[in-house]
Amino acid sequence: MKLSKGEFETFWPFISNTWTAGTRRVSSTHTTQYFRCLFHKPETTHAKGTGIRAKSTRIAIACPARMRVNFHPLQELYSVSLTSQSPHNHTLEEVDERRRPEAVKNIASQQIACGYSPATVLAALRGQNGRFPESLEALVEAGSRHLTLDDVKNSGRKVLTRYPDNRFSSNHFDANAQVQQALEFLSQDNVWHYKDLKAIRECDGKPSYAIAWAHNTRIHALTRHGRFVLMDATHKTNKLGWLLYTLMVRDDCGSWLPTCHLLTEKADGDILALRLQTFKQWCGGKWQLRYILTDDSAVEQRAVRLAFRGLMDGETEVSHLLCRVHCERTIRRKLAGDALKETRQHLLAALKHRRTEPGCDESIELALHTCKKEADKTYIRDNWVKVKKLWANYAREHSPILLQVGIASNLPRLVLIILGR
Numbered sequence: 001m002k003l004s005k006g007e008f009e010t011f012w013p014f015i016s017n018t019w020t021a022g023t024r025r026v027s028s029t030h031t032t033q034y035f036r037c038l039f040h041k042p043e044t045t046h047a048k049g050t051g052i053r054a055k056s057t058r059i060a061i062a063c064p065a066r067m068r069v070n071f072h073p074l075q076e077l078y079s080v081s082l083t084s085q086s087p088h089n090h091t092l093e094e095v096d097e098r099r100r101p102e103a104v105k106n107i108a109s110q111q112i113a114c115g116y117s118p119a120t121v122l123a124a125l126r127g128q129n130g131r132f133p134e135s136l137e138a139l140v141e142a143g144s145r146h147l148t149l150d151d152v153k154n155s156g157r158k159v160l161t162r163y164p165d166n167r168f169s170s171n172h173f174d175a176n177a178q179v180q181q182a183l184e185f186l187s188q189d190n191v192w193h194y195k196d197l198k199a200i201r202e203c204d205g206k207p208s209y210a211i212a213w214a215h216n217t218r219i220h221a222l223t224r225h226g227r228f229v230l231m232d233a234t235h236k237t238n239k240l241g242w243l244l245y246t247l248m249v250r251d252d253c254g255s256w257l258p259t260c261h262l263l264t265e266k267a268d269g270d271i272l273a274l275r276l277q278t279f280k281q282w283c284g285g286k287w288q289l290r291y292i293l294t295d296d297s298a299v300e301q302r303a304v305r306l307a308f309r310g311l312m313d314g315e316t317e318v319s320h321l322l323c324r325v326h327c328e329r330t331i332r333r334k335l336a337g338d339a340l341k342e343t344r345q346h347l348l349a350a351l352k353h354r355r356t357e358p359g360c361d362e363s364i365e366l367a368l369h370t371c372k373k374e375a376d377k378t379y380i381r382d383n384w385v386k387v388k389k390l391w392a393n394y395a396r397e398h399s400p401i402l403l404q405v406g407i408a409s410n411l412p413r414l415v416l417i418i419l420g421r
Ligand SMILES: [Zn+2]
Pocket: 037, 038, 039, 063, 064, 065, 087, 088, 089, 090
């Protein structure tokens, strides 16, 4: 088969993954390149990965296909011919599953060079979850049904290494230097409250570091609207792996405002409590916390108990609430499977719909009644029944503000959006 240089260069990236290059010969008139099929080795299996999820993969099936490509530079012509007796003994799909075509990797690499993140590029290539079905069809057509995030990342690696994201600069400094730099930045303008904190962990006696900061106007917001506060941690915001805790309040217009932030090395109740006390000081003791909503984290609950001691400090008793979204996820995960479908439904009814305490109790009773295994019953009794006030809907019915929590229940996502990620 004869192809012009342009044609060959257009088509080759779509099938180059099928071939591995062998001998190359150069003569005065042309260049010859021999290829063998990617699967030319005899059938072998080997374990992919280690540990319990290791699986055995067939990587070669002794495919006999061979090919020769001659390039005549003078005529700018390629001649391609199969040199083996028999063609491939497998489908093209199998090759694509093993190695992605160059063409799609090139597109991914170009897009990453335009500044899009690998996840964005992958979503776009896959047609944005069905919004652009033609994109997905084109991707499948191009042999990249199996394209993964790692493929996209690897395709863009060259560009990313050459032009690293400057948001990640200074990352060769250790944590201490970075904290110092952050404190310097915060001290430049007179609008920030900030403090670096150190606490000794009760569990192992080791030190735990953190840095807390808040804008003056947000301290004002916390003082004014801090009756009901959402608190949650976001991970993966920095290379040190420190957790970013944020406190959010709802303003007069019903918008959620991030108020105080904390970057902490270790998530523990002591440092969180210390931070909450710092925030209290920044508010000049005028922060009247009544309800705090967190995910089901023992650390956060302990911190709130340590920092807001209620009547002991002459304050209002603080009611701790658990985030409904996290609770629902936990219920669905821990009580998964068809056998527990009814149990799950009853618990979710108590979580989301039952409006009175007797109604909630009825749902919980039904959940326990439909549960067959003793271990699951114990789990429900220990983790849900005892603390029903923290999560059940009935405990929030009396206050309209608490019923609006669902809007901002996905806090980490909200924080990331606000931070512009
Ligand atoms: Zn083959």
